Each structure stands twice: as structure tokens, then as C-alpha cells.
Amino acid sequence: MFKQETQAIEAQIQSFCAANEIPLAELKWKSIPFSGEWGISTSFFTTAALEARSGKNQGLPVATRAQAIAEAVKNSLGQQPGISRSEAVSGYLNLYFSTAQVARRVVDSALAQGARFGAGHPKNERVMVEYSQPNTHHSFHIGHYRNTILGESLARIVQFAGFETIRASYPGDLGLGVITVLWAYEKFYRGQEPADVHARGQWLLKIYVEATQLLTKKENETPAETAQREQYEAERRDLYRKWDAGDPAVRALWQETRAWSLAEFRDILRMMDVKIDEWFFESEVDEPSKKIVDELIARGIAEDTRPEGPVIVKIDEKLGLTKEKFRVAVILRSDGTSLYLTKDLALAQVKFEKFHVDRSIYVVDNRQSLHFQQAFAILKLMGFAQAEKCFHLAYGFVSLPEGAMSARRGRVALFKEVYDEAIARALAVIAEKNPSLPATEREGVAQKIGMGALAYSMLAVDNNKDMVFDVNEALSFDGRTGPYIQNAVVRANSILKKAQQSGGLSPAAFDYTLTMHEIELIEQMSHLPKVVQQAAEEYRPLVVAAYVYELATAFHSFYHAVPVLQAESESVKAARLRLVAAAKQVLTNALYLLGISAPDVM
RNA sequence: GCUCCUGUAGCUCAAUGGACAGAGCAGCAGCCUUCUAAGCUGUUGGUUGUGGGUUCGAAUCCCGCCAGGGGCACCA
Numbered sequence: 057m058f059k060q061e062t063q064a065i066e067a068q069i070q071s072f073c074a075a076n077e078i079p080l081a082e083l084k085w086k087s088i089p090f091s092g093e094w095g096i097s098t099s100f101f102t103t104a105a106l107e108a109r110s111g112k113n114q115g116l117p118v119a120t121r122a123q124a125i126a127e128a129v130k131n132s133l134g135q136q137p138g139i140s141r142s143e144a145v146s147g148y149l150n151l152y153f154s155t156a157q158v159a160r161r162v163v164d165s166a167l168a169q170g171a172r173f174g175a176g177h178p179k180n181e182r183v184m185v186e187y188s189q190p191n192t193h194h195s196f197h198i199g200h201y202r203n204t205i206l207g208e209s210l211a212r213i214v215q216f217a218g219f220e221t222i223r224a225s226y227p228g229d230l231g232l233g234v235i236t237v238l239w240a241y242e243k244f245y246r247g248q249e250p251a252d253v254h255a256r257g258q259w260l261l262k263i264y265v266e267a268t269q270l271l272t273k274k275e276n277e278t279p280a281e282t283a284q285r286e287q288y289e290a291e292r293r294d295l296y297r298k299w300d301a302g303d304p305a306v307r308a309l310w311q312e313t314r315a316w317s318l319a320e321f322r323d324i325l326r327m328m329d330v331k332i333d334e335w336f337f338e339s340e341v342d343e344p345s346k347k348i349v350d351e352l353i354a355r356g357i358a359e360d361t362r363p364e365g366p367v368i369v370k371i372d373e374k375l376g377l378t379k380e381k382f383r384v385a386v387i388l389r390s391d392g393t394s395l396y397l398t399k400d401l402a403l404a405q406v407k408f409e410k411f412h413v414d415r416s417i418y419v420v421d422n423r424q425s426l427h428f429q430q431a432f433a434i435l436k437l438m439g440f441a442q443a444e445k446c447f448h449l450a451y452g453f454v455s456l457p458e459g460a461m462s463a464r465r466g467r468v469a470l471f472k473e474v475y476d477e478a479i480a481r482a483l484a485v486i487a488e489k490n491p492s493l494p495a496t497e498r499e500g501v502a503q504k505i506g507m508g509a510l511a512y513s514m515l516a517v518d519n520n521k522d523m524v525f526d527v528n529e530a531l532s533f534d535g536r537t538g539p540y541i542q543n544a545v546v547r548a549n550s551i552l553k554k555a556q557q558s559g560g561l562s563p564a565a566f567d568y569t570l571t572m573h574e575i576e577l578i579e580q581m582s583h584l585p586k587v588v589q590q591a592a593e594e595y596r597p598l599v600v601a602a603y604v605y606e607l608a609t610a611f612h613s614f615y616h617a618v619p620v621l622q623a624e625s626e627s628v629k630a631a632r633l634r635l636v637a638a639a640k641q642v643l644t645n646a647l648y649l650l651g652i653s654a655p656d657v658m
Numbered sequence: 659g660c661u662c663c664u665g666u667a668g669c670u671c672a673a674u675g676g677a678c679a680g681a682g683c684a685g686c687a688g689c690c691u692u693c694u695a696a697g698c699u700g701u702u703g704g705u706u707g708u709g710g711g712u713u714c715g716a717a718u719c720c721c722g723c724c725a726g727g728g729g730c731a732c733c734a
């Protein structure tokens with residue numbers, strides 16, 4: 057935001073130090089941590105330490121010398137354009153901005169740039185974010201939700217930061233779990249399908265759980281029960297074989313049930329406002345993955361031990377590592393069928409060669425860390441330069457207060473159930489706090505609030521931490537939550553609506569004495585561009601989540617303490633109205649990056 | 659055995675080499691004839707798991723240890 061001023065001042069500090077033979081270290085600018093005034097600071101500890109090491113100072117303690125340098129630099133700078141005053145305090149040089157000038161600049165650019173305020177310049181790099189990889193023939197639970205909101209937020213952040221961004225989803229639509237559902241559905245449930253898209257998706261999960269119970273060996277099984285179970289098992293194996301061979305009837309059954317799961321999945325993405333650009337299915341990379349195995353064998357990267365053993369890559373050995381790190385990866389079963397890893401190699405090849413991605417981000421839970429290390433290492437052995445920029449964004453798994461989620465034990469928090477509960481709770485709060493809200497608007501408002509609370513509770517925890525999903529905490533609307541931030545937007549909107557009736561926005565000079573609340577709010581608003589860049593570089597939505605809360609807090613404090621419509625003069629009122637409009641814009645932009653939208657009223 | 663992650667206030671979490679380690683929840687005390695109280699203000703609460711090291715400076719970097727969780731050749 058203040059690059060020009062900072063650069064000019066840096067140049068002057070450099071020449072001052074050069075003239076006085078002070079070995080200046082890199083200048084790192086930070087905003088001054090004490091609120092009330094507004095500016096940036098840099099310290100001279102590193103410089104003083106460098107000087108001490110070169111034997112130049114007179115045996116002064118580093119802190120003392122740093123303070124002396126800061127004072128000398130301060131004196132040499134004198135008056136600077138855009139800087140109202142400067143000071144040297146405990147080794148730091150503090151520069152305070154001319155408030156009127158910068159306030160006007162921040163507010164004007166937020167209003168002028170609108171939804172683009174905070175966006176970065178084009179990076180000329182294409183990045184693919186792969187997230188939301190639920191299995192079909194199951195139902196979408198809160199763990200899938202964490203994955204999806206994390207991926208969507210990350211995609212919005214990197215896109216906003218200036219990367220060309222492709223959103224990819226990779227549902228698992230084959231494997232033993234899928235076949236298990238097909239078997240039980242055909243045998244016991246055919247023709248009993250619920251009509252509702254979510255009821256039908258959840259029903260498949262119920263079938264899976266029951267089928268698994270039928271196929272699991274019990275303690276104290278009678279001979280008749282054992283025979284029954286073994287017969288079921290044989291049927292399932294037979295079905296798998298037929299599917300693999302491409303049996304038309306089995307494939308049709310598979311397509312039909314698969315479509316039900318995908319319909320539910322698409323509806324959940326719609327509820328979350330997620331728009332996937334590219335769909336990859338495991339079933340589509342199954343065949344191509346086998347070609348890669350042939351290539352790897354031909355090039356001597358993989359070893360074929362069939363039929364006694366599988367096809368393997370001795371990664372550590374190929375890399376000349378002596379300690380176990382990547383270990384040995386199996387890339388093809390001895391019977392010639394492919395594995396998860398095989399398919400990920402094929403998928404990566406598609407990403408690199410067909411979509412020409414420069415960076416590839418995989419949002420997948422942290423239990424798969426070794427899998428991705430192996431995959432990336434093999435891609436590197438294959439010679440893909442982009443393998444260096446493949447990144448596994450690992451996140452901690454979500455469990456329930458009762459323990460780990462387990463579909464078989466009926467212990468899952470399904471997304472749709474949480475969603476319904478979120479809306480019900482939001483409606484209850486609306487009925488209590490805003491009873492005059494028209495009935496027709498309530499559902500939409502409740503949807504935004506409920507989803508905002510849920511999204512924020514997920515994104516406000518760093519991704520590498522495991523999480524216990526407690527509905528009461530996730531759907532809390534008080535304190536550091538999504539609705540708290542949305543409420544700031546609503547309050548801003550409320551002022552602007554009233555102002556609209558008396559003319560709307562007009563230019564303002566900000567040449568009055570700003571309150572500390574106004575300065576703090578403007579300071580926070582000015583941070584959005586650098587926050588976006590940091591979050592995109594670190595692949596961490598948490599950075600934005602933490603920021604937008606600080607911004608909302610600054611707005612709430614301002615709102616409480618500073619009158620806008622009742623301001624002491626017309627020029628102050630005009631300035632504050634512009635500030636409110638700009639703050640609403642910045643809040644909205646930051647919330648967007650978290651996949652959250654704010655209602656006009658709540 | 660090897661490897662990855664986590665350990666910060668009663669609880670849930672921030673702070674990735676800089677100024678007094680900060681929020682929310684819970685607790686306590688105030689604030690609605692004033693732009694939405696889903697809010698604001700004040701306050702209680704810390705040997706950053708532990709022992710060393712590096713540094714002018716460490717929650718942060720390095721080494722050891724302790725505790726919890728994940729992963730390690732034909733599951734995904």
C-alpha cells in the first residue's frame with residue numbers, strides 16, 4: 057500500500073548508513089504494534105549486531121547501539137513527504153503517516169477497486185487445486201466438508217492473489233466399497249429408492265453399513281451363519297470380477313447408483329457455492345495408469361516381480377538414500393490391477409501434459425502424507441519438472457466428541473444434517489433478535505448465517521491440526537465467529553441504507569482529526585493486499601480468517617464509538633460514510649475468500 | 659525400528675527470529691429513549707510439555723527427552 061514512500065525512505069537510510077560506514081542489514085517494515093496512531097517501523101538490532109561482529113562499535117551493548125543508530129537515522133531523515141512525524145524508541149525507528157492523506161487513499165482505492173480491492177497482479181502461473189474427493193456410494197460428512205471448504209477457500213485465495221486457477225474434484229467411484237453397495241442394493245433393496253436427492257445419497261450409506269455387517273465375521277457364529285456369510289462374500293467377489301470385466305448389466309447398475317451419489321454431491325457443492333472446473337474420476341484414470349507402469353518398467357525405474365510379487369519402485373534406493381524415507385512403493389498388484397498410487401501418477405500426468413499446470417495442490421487429509429511423498433518422488437524420477445511444485449496440503453482429520461467417525465457404527469456427522477441444523481438455529485436467533493424481518497427473507501438470511509458460522513469455525517483452525525467437531529461450537533453465532541463478521545457488514549449496510557435516502561456518497565478530504573477507531577479501521581483495511589499474498593504463498597486460509605476477524609473487530613469498535621449519520625459536521629459525515637462503504641467492501645472481499653457471503657440484514 | 663504431525667490461559671485456538679505471548683468461550687463488573695446488543699467497554703487468568711544449544715534477541719531455529727495422534731510393500 058505504501059511502497060513508494062517506503063522505497064524512497066529506504067534509499068535514504070541506505071545512503072546515510074553508507075556515508076557513516078554502518079553495515080546496514082535488510083530493512084523489514086512492520087506496522088507499529090501500539091494502536092492509537094498509525095505508521096510503520098523497522099528495527100536496527102541486526103545492523104548493530106553486524107557492526108559489533110565486524111569490531112567497529114565501541115563495545116556498546118547491541119540494544120544501546122541500535123537505539124543510537126535509530127536516532128541518527130531519524131535525524132538524518134528529517135521531514136519526509138507523507139510522514140507526519142518520526143521517533144526512535146528502543147532500537148526501532150517509527151514513522152507516522154500523515155493521516156488525512158493516507159486515509160483518503162485507502163478509502164478511495166477500496167471504493168474504486170470494489171470487489172477487486174486486495175487482488176494481486178497476474179503471476180503468469182497456472183495452479184490447479186484438487187479438493188473434494190468423496191467416495192460415491194457413501195454420503196458426504198463433515199470431514200468431507202472440511203476438505204471442501206479448505207480447498208475452495210484456498211482456490212479463491214490463490215486466484216485472487218493473481219494465479220490462473222483451476223478447481224478440480226476427484227471422486228472415488230470404484231473399489232471394493234462401491235461393489236459392496238452394489239451387491240447389497242441389488243440383492244435386498246432394488247426398487248425401494250427414496251425420491252429426495254439427499255435421502256437417496258444417505259440411503260446408500262445405510263446400505264453400505266448393513267452390507268458390511270453381513271459380510272463381517274461375528275464371534276460365536278453358527279455353522280449356518282458362516283455358510284451364509286461365505287456365500288455373500290462369494291457373490292460380492294463375483295460382482296467385482298464382472299464389473300472389472302465390463303459386464304454391461306453390472307456397469308449399468310454401477311452407473312445408475314453412482315449417478316445418485318454424484319447428484320447429491322453436486323447439490324452439496326451448490327449449497328456451498330463451489331463451482332468445480334474439472335472433474336476427474338478414479339474410473340477414468342484406471343486404464344491410463346497401467347500404461348505408466350509399463351513405461352516405468354521399461355525405463356528401469358520400476359521393477360516387475362510378477363507373477364510372484366507386485367510391480368514396485370524402490371524410491372530410497374533410486375535416490376541413493378541410506379535411511380528409510382520414501383521406502384518402497386507398490387504401483388501395481390501382482391494380478392495386474394492398479395492401486396491408488398498408480399492412479400495418482402496417471403492423474404498427475406494429465407494435469408501436467410493436458411492442463412499445463414505449473415503448480416499442483418492436493419487438499420487431502422494428513423494420513424496420506426507418505427502416499428503423496430511417494431507420488432511426488434516418482435514423478436520427479438520420471439522427469440516432471442512440475443513435481444517440485446506439487447504440494448500436499450495436509451489437514452488434520454475431523455472427529456466427533458464421542459470419538460472417530462465411523463459409518464459402520466452409525467457415528468457420522470452428515471453434512472446435510474449439520475446444514476439443516478445450522479439453518480434451524482439461525483432461524484431461531486432471527487425470530488428472537490429480528491422478529492420484524494419478513495418471512496420471505498428469513499430462509500435466505502439463515503442459510504448465509506448458518507453456513508458462515510460453519511465455514512468460519514473450520515477455517516479459523518490451522519489446517520495441520522486435528523479437530524473435534526462439536527456442533528454447539530461450530531454453530532455458535534457469538535464472539536469470534538462467521539456471524540460476528542457478517543454482522544459488521546450488516547451494520548455498515550444499515551448505515552448506508554439510511555444515508556441513501558439523503559443523497560449517498562460524496563467526495564471527502566479526511567482533513568479533520570480522526571478518532572483512533574477510524575485510524576485503526578483504515579489501518580486494518582489497508583492490510584488486505586498483503587494478507588492475500590501471504591495466505592496464497594503459505595497456502596493458508598487461516599491467515600485470511602484471522603485477518604477478517606481483526607477487521608470486523610475494528611469496525612464494531614468504530615461503529616459503537618463514532619457517530620456517522622449524527623457526525624458533528626457535513627464534511628465529517630461525508631468522510632465517515634465513505635469509510636463505512638469502503639469497510640463494507642473490504643469485509644465482503646475478505647469473507648468471499650473464505651467462501652462466506654454476508655446478508656444485507658440479519 | 660523408521661517417519662510425519664501435535665503440545666501455548668480452566669477450555670478451543672492465534673502469534674513461523676523482534677517492542678508488554680494475544681483472541682474467543684467460560685468467570686466477574688458495566689453499557690440499549692442514540693446508525694441492528696449476533697455488539698461495545700473494563701477485568702481475572704501464562705515457568706509457551708521438558709532439558710540443553712544457536713542468537714543482541716527464541717513459543718518460533720538446532721539437538722535430546724516426555725506425552726498424545728497418524729503412517730510404513732500388493733486399502734483408499
